[in-house]
Structures are given as C-alpha cells and as structure tokens.
Amino acid sequence: MPDYQTFQHDVLVIGAGGAGLRAAIEASAAGVSVGLVCKSLLGKAHTVMAEGGIAAALGNVDDRDNWKVHFADTMRGGQYVNQWRMAELHAKEAPDRVRELEAWGAVFDRTKDGRILQRNFGGHRYPRLAHVGDRTGLEMIRTLQDHGIHQGIEVYMEHTVLALLKEGERVIGAFGYERERGRFKIFRAKAIVLATGGLGRAYKITSNSWESTGDGLSLAYEAGAELIDMEFVQFHPTGMIWPPSVMGILVTEGVRGEGGILTNKDGRRFMFEQIPENYRTQTADNPEEGWRYCQGDKDARRPPELLTRDHVARCIVREIKEGRGSPHGGVYLDIAWIKEKMPNAAEHIKRKLPSMYHQFKQLADIDITEQPMEVGPTTHYAMGGIHVDADTQMSRIPGLFAAGECAAGINGANRLGGNSLSDIVVFGKRAGEFAAKFAKENSLGQIDNGKIDLVAREAVAPFENGAGENPYSIQRDLQETMQDLVGIVRNESEMRTALEKLKIFSERANRAGVVGHREFNPGWHTALDLKTLLTVSEAITRAALERKESRGAQFREDCPEKDDRFAKVNTMISKAADGSMQVRLDPLPEMPDDLKQVIEEMK
Amino acid sequence: MPTATFRIWRGDAKSGAFEDYSTEVSQGMVVLDAVHDIQAKQANDLACRWNCKAGKCGSCSAEVNGMPKLMCMSRLNDLPLDKPVTIEPIKAFPLLKDLITDVSWNFEVKKKIKKFKPRPPDAADGTWRMAQEDIDRVQEFRKCIECFLCQDVCHVLRDHRKHDEFIGPRFLIYVAALEMHPLDTEDRLEELRKAHGIGYCNITKCCTKVCPENIQITDNGIIPLKERVVDDHYDPLGWIWKKLKKNR
Numbered sequence: 114m115p116d117y118q119t120f121q122h123d124v125l126v127i128g129a130g131g132a133g134l135r136a137a138i139e140a141s142a143a144g145v146s147v148g149l150v151c152k153s154l155l156g157k158a159h160t161v162m163a164e165g166g167i168a169a170a171l172g173n174v175d176d177r178d179n180w181k182v183h184f185a186d187t188m189r190g191g192q193y194v195n196q197w198r199m200a201e202l203h204a205k206e207a208p209d210r211v212r213e214l215e216a217w218g219a220v221f222d223r224t225k226d227g228r229i230l231q232r233n234f235g236g237h238r239y240p241r242l243a244h245v246g247d248r249t250g251l252e253m254i255r256t257l258q259d260h261g262i263h264q265g266i267e268v269y270m271e272h273t274v275l276a277l278l279k280e281g282e283r284v285i286g287a288f289g290y291e292r293e294r295g296r297f298k299i300f301r302a303k304a305i306v307l308a309t310g311g312l313g314r315a316y317k318i319t320s321n322s323w324e325s326t327g328d329g330l331s332l333a334y335e336a337g338a339e340l341i342d343m344e345f346v347q348f349h350p351t352g353m354i355w356p357p358s359v360m361g362i363l364v365t366e367g368v369r370g371e372g373g374i375l376t377n378k379d380g381r382r383f384m385f386e387q388i389p390e391n392y393r394t395q396t397a398d399n400p401e402e403g404w405r406y407c408q409g410d411k412d413a414r415r416p417p418e419l420l421t422r423d424h425v426a427r428c429i430v431r432e433i434k435e436g437r438g439s440p441h442g443g444v445y446l447d448i449a450w451i452k453e454k455m456p457n458a459a460e461h462i463k464r465k466l467p468s469m470y471h472q473f474k475q476l477a478d479i480d481i482t483e484q485p486m487e488v489g490p491t492t493h494y495a496m497g498g499i500h501v502d503a504d505t506q507m508s509r510i511p512g513l514f515a516a517g518e519c520a521a522g523i524n525g526a527n528r529l530g531g532n533s534l535s536d537i538v539v540f541g542k543r544a545g546e547f548a549a550k551f552a553k554e555n556s557l558g559q560i561d562n563g564k565i566d567l568v569a570r571e572a573v574a575p576f577e578n579g580a581g582e583n584p585y586s587i588q589r590d591l592q593e594t595m596q597d598l599v600g601i602v603r604n605e606s607e608m609r610t611a612l613e614k615l616k617i618f619s620e621r622a623n624r625a626g627v628v629g630h631r632e633f634n635p636g637w638h639t640a641l642d643l644k645t646l647l648t649v650s651e652a653i654t655r656a657a658l659e660r661k662e663s664r665g666a667q668f669r670e671d672c673p674e675k676d677d678r679f680a681k682v683n684t685m686i687s688k689a690a691d692g693s694m695q696v697r698l699d700p701l702p703e704m705p706d707d708l709k710q711v712i713e714e715m716k
Numbered sequence: 717m718p719t720a721t722f723r724i725w726r727g728d729a730k731s732g733a734f735e736d737y738s739t740e741v742s743q744g745m746v747v748l749d750a751v752h753d754i755q756a757k758q759a760n761d762l763a764c765r766w767n768c769k770a771g772k773c774g775s776c777s778a779e780v781n782g783m784p785k786l787m788c789m790s791r792l793n794d795l796p797l798d799k800p801v802t803i804e805p806i807k808a809f810p811l812l813k814d815l816i817t818d819v820s821w822n823f824e825v826k827k828k829i830k831k832f833k834p835r836p837p838d839a840a841d842g843t844w845r846m847a848q849e850d851i852d853r854v855q856e857f858r859k860c861i862e863c864f865l866c867q868d869v870c871h872v873l874r875d876h877r878k879h880d881e882f883i884g885p886r887f888l889i890y891v892a893a894l895e896m897h898p899l900d901t902e903d904r905l906e907e908l909r910k911a912h913g914i915g916y917c918n919i920t921k922c923c924t925k926v927c928p929e930n931i932q933i934t935d936n937g938i939i940p941l942k943e944r945v946v947d948d949h950y951d952p953l954g955w956i957w958k959k960l961k962k963n964r
C-alpha cells in the first residue's frame with residue numbers, strides 16, 4: 114500500500130455546517146483533540162444559505178410560548194411519527210442554544226425592549242424564529258466558525274471522506290481525498306461525528322448545493338448503521354421557477370411570515386380552500402384575520418399560507434395541475450400587496466427580506482415590493498437520515514455519531530421551518546459531548562490496510578475508464594428520474610420503474626470516465642459522488658414503497674389517505690449481509706404519559 | 717438559441733492559457749451557469765468553486781471581463797455577448813487551478829484577530845439587551861459573505877503584496893464589527909495600528925465598489941476605525957473613557 118498521509122484525533126467531525134461546527138466546539142471544550150473535515154471552504158457549508166430563522170421557544174414576542182408548545186407543534190407537524198425524545202430535547206434545549214449564540218457574538222434582530230426578536234413561520238403556533246433579516250444561516254455559521262477557530266480545532270478544508278474505517282464493530286477512522294491535489298488521506302480517531310447535511314442533489318429541482326449528495330447517510334449505511342424515515346423528503350412550497358437558470362433557488366417562508374399570500378392565475382387566494390382537520394381550529398377564517406396575525410395580534414389565528422410545508426406544496430401542485438398556475442408553471446407569491454395595509458411597505462419589505470429583494474431583482478428582474486413572485490415546489494430537506502440514540506446521537510455502530518440534517522428522527526413526516534437550525538445546534542452539541550466522552554473511554558484502533566487499498570482502487574477507477582461515460586450526464590439522468598418518479602406525487606409502479614433505472618445508473622456509474630489529472634478535478638468529484646447519490650436515491654425509493662399511505666411529505670396517489678397501520682411505525686433501511694438493501698418497519702418508541710398529556714393539552 | 721463565447725483561464729501556477737468555449741445562452745443565465753454548462757459538456761475537469769448559486773456563500777468569486785464579480789450573480793444579459801466573455805481567477809491570491817485560488821491566507825489572518833469578548837449579561841437569565849439602532853451598523857458588516865472580492869481589488873494586497881503587514885478590507889470591517897458590537901469589551905486598536913496595518917489603507921474605496929453585499933466598507937468601517945486608532949494613539953485616556961461609555 115502506498116504511504117498515505119495519516120492524521121490522528123480523539124474526535125473527527127465530518128462536516129462543517131452548523132451541526133459539525135457545534136459538535137467540534139463542544140468536543141474541544143471537553144478537552145479532546147478535534148479534527149474537522151469539510152468539502153468546501155470553512156463557512157460555505159449549506160447552513161450559510163438558511164434564511165428565515167432558528168426556532169426556539171424564547172417567548173420574547175409572545176410569552177404564551179414555551180417548550181411544551183414547541184414540542185407539540187413539532188410532533189403535529191411531523192404527523193406523530195417523530196422520535197418523541199428528540200422532539201422533547203430539541204424543544205427544551207433550543208432556547209439555551211440560541212442564547213449561547215448571542216454570547217458568542219451573533220447579532221439577532223431585536224424587539225423594542227432590546228431582546229431577540231422572533232417571527233412567524235409555518236406550523237409554529239407563536240412567533241418563534243429568532244432571525245437576522247433573511248440571512249440567519251450566515252449569522253449562525255459565521256458565529257460558530259469565528260468562535261471555533263479559537264478553540265484549537267484542526268480544520269481540513271476541501272477534503273472529502275470516501276469511507277469509514279472499522280475495527281470489528283467499532284468505527285476507528287475515515288479515508289478520503291483532498292480536492293486541491295487529489296491525494297488520499299487517512300484520519301484515525303476514537304470517535305467520529307457525521308454532520309454531512311442533506312441530499313437534495315438527488316433531485317433535479319432543488320434548493321441544495323453540490324455538497325448535498327447524502328454522503329454521511331451513505332457512509333453510515335455502508336458501515337452498518339441504519340437509516341430511518343427515508344421516504345420523507347421535504348419539497349419546499351416556494352422555490353424560484355423563472356428564469357430557468359434559477360429554478361429551485363429558495364424563497365424563504367419568511368415572505369409568508371411577513372404577510373405574503375399565495376394566489377393562482379385568477380387572483381384567488383387558494384390556500385383558504387382546503388384546511389386540514391387537525392389545523393382547523395388554529396387557522397384564520399378570513400384574510401383580515403390572517404393579516405392581523407402577521408401583525409402580531411395575539412387574538413388572531415394564522416393565515417393558511419403558514420400551514421405546514423407538505424400541505425402548502427400539495428395545494429400548489431393541485432393549482433398547477435388543474436390549470437390555474439402562472440405562465441411559467443407555478444403560482445404567485447405576493448408580498449407587494451401589503452402596501453394596501455401599511456404606509457412604508459416597500460421599505461419594510463427591503464428591511465425584513467433584503468436578500469429576497471436582491472435575489473429577485475438581480476436574477477429575475479422582479480421588484481418584489483411592486484410585483485408578485487412566481488414560485489413552485491423545490492426539493493429542500495431530508496427528514497430521513499441516520500438513526501441515532503436521541504440523547505447521545507450515537508448510531509448503532511459504536512463510536513459513530515451523527516447530528517444535523519444527516520441524522521434523523523426529530524422531524525417525523527414533515528419538518529417545520531426553523532426547526533433545522535435549532536436541531537443542528539441542539540444535537541450538534543450533544544453529539545460533540547458524547548463523542549468526546551466516548552473518545553476518552555476508548556483508544557485508537559488498528560487501520561485495515563486492505564480496506565484502504567480497496568477504496569483507493571475504486572476511487573481512481575474513473576481515470577482508467579478514460580473516455581467512459583460522462584459523470585455529469587449520469588448525475589443529470591439520475592436527478593431527472595428521482596424528480597419524475599419519486600417526487601411530490603408518488604405511486605408504486607413509477608417507483609418500481611425508478612428502482613430499475615437506478616440499477617442501470619449504477620452500472621453506468623461503474624463505467625464513468627474522467628479526463629485530466631487528480632488535481633481539483635470536478636469531473637472526478639462528480640463521478641465519486643454518484644455512489645452516494647445512488648445509495649440515498651435507492652433508500653428513499655424503497656422506504657417510500659414500503660409506506661403504503663400518504664402522510665406528511667409522502668403523498669402516494671395510489672394510497673392517498675393516512676393509514677393506521679403506518680401511524681406508529683418508522684421505516685428502517687440497512688445493508689444486508691449479501692450487500693442488498695433491506696427495509697423493515699419498526700414500531701415507534703412508546704411516548705411517556707406526561708408528554709402524551711402535553712400533546713392533548715395543546716390540541 | 718443564441719450562443720456566446722467564453723474565454724476561460726485554464727492552467728495552474730506553473731503554466732496556463734485562455735481557452736475559448738462556446739455554449740448556448742438562454743434567458744436569465746448567469747456566468748456561473750455558462751461555466752457549469754461548459755464543465756458538464758466540454759471540460760469536466762474545469763475547476764471552479766460554488767455552493768449557493770444565489771449570492772449567499774461567497775464561493776464563486778472571479779474576474780469577469782476584468783471585473784471582480786460573483787459569477788452566480790452576474791447576468792449574461794448585462795454583458796456584451798458579441799465578443800468573448802473572459803473569466804479568470806482573482807489575482808490577490810496564489811493560483812491553484814483554472815478559476816481557483818489559494819485563499820487560506822484569509823483564514824490565517826482571521827485567527828489572529830482577538831475574539832469577541834462580551835460584557836457580563838444584563839439579565840439574570842444570562843441575556844443582554846441591545847437596541848436595534850445600536851446594532852444596525854454591526855449587522856451591516858456582518859452581512860459579509862467572505863467572497864474576498866474586496867481583498868482582490870485592494871492595491872495594497874493586489875499590487876504591493878503586503879499580505880504580511882496588512883489584513884485587507886475584509887478583516888478591517890471584521891474588526892470594525894467587533895469593535896462596534898455593543899457588548900464587546902476587547903480592545904483591538906493597538907493591533908490595528910501595528911500588526912493589522914490599517915495605515916496602509918489610503919481610502920481609495922475600490923473595496924466598497926466591488927462588495928456584492930453593498931457594505932460601506934470604507935465610509936462606515938475603515939474611516940471610523942482609523943479615527944479611533946488616531947484618538948487612541950494620541951489620547952489614550954479619552955479612548956478608555958469612550959470604551960467605558962460603550963460598555964455602560
């Protein structure tokens with residue numbers, strides 16, 4: 114075996130978004146040595162793009178808010194298939210994590226009395242999202258990054274992990290390459306935290322960056338961990354749709370939180386037409402009441418535009434399918450209308466939604482203070498991911514932890530907006546804490562050179578294929594297949610076809626060829642990402658087939674209703690001994706009575 | 717569909733040249749779309765950085781027709797397409813490959829700036845009170861997406877290569893954001909003058925002109941900092957008084 118450069122840490126964190134950074138900070142504060150690996154430069158991870166805010170029941174704007182309401186909202190939004198313990202910890206700990214960000218230098222928007230301001234978001238009963246205009250993710254990642262660099266964390270930027278290394282059952286290291294020179298590297302560690310984010314790149318229309326190829330899920334799966342809830346992929350109702358080059362770019366829910374309304378080509382506010390039973394008592398009866406809610410009237414109920422994302426996305430699809438869409442195949446999102454209601458509306462919009470204003474002005478020649486936006490659903494977030502213990506964030510592989518979007522359980526069948534930024538810091542911290550503890554109790558393991566040889570040989574194969582298949586074409590075909598066959602509206606026969614196609618893509622991926630050398634070669638990187646994309650795409654499809662009902666983000670036109678048989682189970686995906694992908698249904702953990710009561714009280 | 721020619725720098729620190737690629741252009745396209753299209757169909761190994769494609773991450777900095785720009789926010793219909801559009805890497809940092817430069821210096825510089833040090837919390841629950849108008853300025857600076865375009869155009873770095881003595885506009889406003897943070901109690905003025913080389917800035921305002929976040933780097937950041945440094949230097953007691961007032 115060639116001599117690969119080897120690095121050694123107590124805890125290795127893979128991923129430098131909010132979850133990875135928070136985990137690294139916590140672990141290093143516990144006194145262990147920490148390595149942090151990421152595919153892009155530091156501070157560019159997906160978290161930087163988050164817009165609307167971070168959900169935490171601080172109660173600064175409405176003092177009726179507390180962790181119980183947040184917990185109940187999260188469970189209701191997730192259609193009660195969430196891991197209750199994660200939802201509980203999340204609701205209880207989020208406020209501390211937000212205050213801690215402030216102590217580390219974050220500058221959130223303020224209330225009149227100088228406290229952290231909170232805004233309305235879909236599915237949250239009270240204004241709950243701490244925010245900085247519409248660039249909350251930037252504020253968070255910068256705060257964590259700037260705090261973290263003074264903690265002695267060793268950062269490996271532009272490095273991609275290709276495989277986890279094990280000794281017996283335990284994980285003891287990782288193997289990957291650096292983008293700059295294309296050299297392979299070995300990372301030895303006593304504990305590993307996966308914080309690799311999402312998988313939106315499995316779809317053609319997505320708000321996610323090139324990084325979101327589900328690497329952590331695939332790494333964990335290959336190492337023997339289980340994936341949970343993979344069928345639940347969140348399609349955010351409002352992505353940009355025009356011009357074609359901006360298709361999928363997110364339009365924050367904050368627009369609706371500030372009073373934005375959805376209309377069809379006839380100018381009808383169609384969201385009033387269908388309000389789900391379990392939200393009826395919480396939803397406004399008329400536009401007037403909805404507006405009062407957005408203005409902070411505590412007696413008003415929220416407008417239907419702020420129902421959960423799964424529902425709003427489906428209503429938009431219905432309008433489009435039934436021929437009431439906008440010229441470019443979406444619907445209208447209008448914030449300009451608020452000028453009927455307030456004097457300085459244009460200024461207000463620019464102040465509250467500066468990057469949306471900028472984004473539409475610059476990319477679509479639309480002035481959102483004057484004109485409505487055209488929007489449609491975009492693949493946004495993975496509710497599914499690595500199954501972990503709620504308290505410690507450890508997977509079923511000893512020493513392998515996961516946090517953030519790549520871990521799963523808290524969101525159930527649908528995530529509420531704002532709950533991810535809080536999830537990543539709440540569980541990032543926990544993962545860091547327990548990984549450090551694990552590292553202190555365990556020693557370094559022995560690296561298996563045979564495994565490394567195998568991974569390295571597979572990784573350079575595309576160079577030997579020379580002018581084989583273009584990796585970008587395979588990636589595009591895969592994305593189109595997932596978009597068309599395993600998208601917002603699903604059925605069994607299309608998903609079976611998708612599985613057949615995935616098999617063919619997998620063969621094509623083996624023939625993928627790249628030109629040039631190993632130094633910063635995006636063609637090569639794209640070829641290597643195909644493997645993880647294929648794994649997560651298959652997992653999504655198999656889980657979606659198994660859940661023969663419609664719930665939350667999963668809508669099956671062949672089983673359009675909720676089905677009690679699936680009300681208390683999660684899908685679990687794992688790799689069988691023969692290398693095939695297995696799905697099973699796992700009963701939900703029983704919720705303790707006190708939490709059941711909380712849910713009853715909040716109904 | 718009409719086509720356009722893109723003249724893209726290909727090569728590394730040792731050697732390289734511009735190469736022409738032509739590709740179809742459609743409505744609304746930005747420069748990054750063209751680069752991606754060329755990458756996917758004609759030059760799989762063309763190196764460029766990007767993440768958000770919406771001007772939020774600051775990864776895709778390059779010089780487009782000689783102007784420092786975010787490729788993802790540069791619309792093709794704002795460029796003359798009758799002649800080739802040149803795309804080349806930024807110049808203030810060492811070239812790695814094609815459109816990618818080694819920006820690691822920036823990360824090292826930041827580490828040397830003293831971190832945020834808040835005053836004790838104002839309330840028993842460990843929180844602080846700040847008025848919105850007192851943080852507007854700090855929030856303006858914190859909009860920075862670390863694209864380093866301002867570093868690229870600053871002559872002190874670009875032409876005079878004073879990387880060892882001057883932290884550049886990005887980090888001057890980083891210091892400004894810390895110094896003007898209502899809760900911060902640290903003093904960074906001595907370093908600003910010495911190690912950070914604020915004196916090298918002669919207020920040409922080139923940095924402000926290229927900032928994609930429209931941060932008023934010079935007027936709102938560097939000039940007030942320069943004033944504080946001067947005050948501090950000639951009137952240390954006066955400065956302490958101000959600092960105390962700030963942390964009242």
Ligand SMILES: Cc1cc2nc3c(=O)[nH]c(=O)nc-3n(C[C@H](O)[C@H](O)[C@H](O)COP(=O)(O)OP(=O)(O)OC[C@H]3O[C@@H](n4cnc5c(N)ncnc54)[C@H](O)[C@@H]3O)c2cc1C
Nearest residue numbers: 128129130132152159160165166274310517518531533534
């Ligand atoms: C446009 C947009 C707006 C959003 N707005 C909000 C919002 O307002 N509120 C909210 O709560 N949520 C929001 N979200 C969701 C939220 O931003 C993400 O879910 C969250 O930031 C994920 O954080 P993370 O730390 O888990 O992962 P990420 O921030 O995605 O970071 C993943 C990290 O893992 C690294 N990585 C991945 N694979 C590898 C590998 N193989 N080797 C090494 N490193 C690897 C990446 O380089 C990166 O550093 C938004 C999402 C988008 C796209």
Ligand code: SF4
Nearest residue numbers: 870917919920921923
């Ligand atoms: S104003 Fe100062 S920092 Fe900005 S470009 Fe000119 S010399 Fe550089």
Ligand code: SF4
Nearest residue numbers: 860861863864866927
């Ligand atoms: S100050 Fe502006 S130009 Fe400079 S790095 Fe920040 S965003 Fe870029």
Ligand code: FES
Nearest residue numbers: 768769773774788
């Ligand atoms: S890709 Fe993020 S700023 Fe251009």
